[in-house]
Amino acid sequence: MQKIKKVCVYCASSDKIDSKYFEATKTLAKALTKNNTTVVYGGGARGLMGQLADTVLEEKGRIIGIMPHFMKEVEFHHKDVNEFIFTADMHERKKQFMVGVDALITLPGGCGTFEELMEAITLKRLGIFTKPIVILNLDGYYDDLLNMLEKAISENFLADAHRDIWTVFTDPSKVLEAIHNSKPWSNDAIKFAQV
Template sequence: MQRIKKVCVYCASSNKIESKYFEATETVARALVKNNTTVVYGGGANGLMGALADTVLEEKGRIIGIMPHFMKEVEFHHKDVNEFIFTADMHERKKQFMVGVDALITLPGGCGTFEELMEAITLKRLGIFTKPILILNLDGYYDDLLRMLDKAIEEGFLSEKHRPIWTVFTDPAKVIEAIMGSTPWSSDAINFAQV
């Protein structure tokens, strides 16, 4: 089985969400640490980002925060994460999220998480990013987004060939299995990027 050495996790910074999302995040974090996988994330101390970092640190795993300088200045960064990359802006942050990772994992989140996911899907469609993109659809959180992606295929905005760009999973404990079960992707995808 191929080793999953490093993954990026996209997730929420909100503390005003149900406990099930925190529990799922902690489960994902434990599974990644158990697999000896380095975690890259947005560097925050609150919400699911904070839960992710806290759990990785408690389990003695390795976590790297990536955050623009302006966020550090308003004390958004997690003080216990000692590996940080501070970027000039949000665009550079998103680029850094993808450097050297074996997969992207999308947990429930808000507009920032949506934007990161959609940019990753776009880059994979173009063959610029080729690693697995995972979506944790916990209790149907992403049902509407997945329906929108289905509609884009049905209406001809995406091709059926693009459906394997993302992999949906529902059990946070099976994150490694979901990564390993993803359809391989190639930089040749640029050849069928246009519908």
């Protein structure tokens, strides 16, 4: 089984969400640090981003924040994360999230998280990104999005094969298992990107 050395985690910056999401993030962060997996994330200090960073740091793991300069200027960045990449804009940030990672992990989040996930799915469909994309569907949080993707498949906006782009899991402690259970993907995917 291939070692998962580095992952990117997409997640929320909101502090006003249910405590179950913070607990799930903590569990997932512990599973990653126990595996000595480096975590890349959006660099924030609040919400699930803050919980992710705090837990990785408490567990003596390695975490890298990636954030546009303008966000640092309004003090969104986590002051205890000592490895940062500051980018010119949000587009460059999203590119950097994917550099050298073995997987992308999506936790519950808002429009920024949705947008990052959908761009990753699009890039994987085109064979530009080929690593596992795993989605933590905690208590059905992503049911509506997953149903929308199924609708896109059933109405021929996506092909049946595109279902293998993402893997859904519900137990944050099993994040590594979800990554390993993801189906292999090739950069030849461009050949069947068109439906």
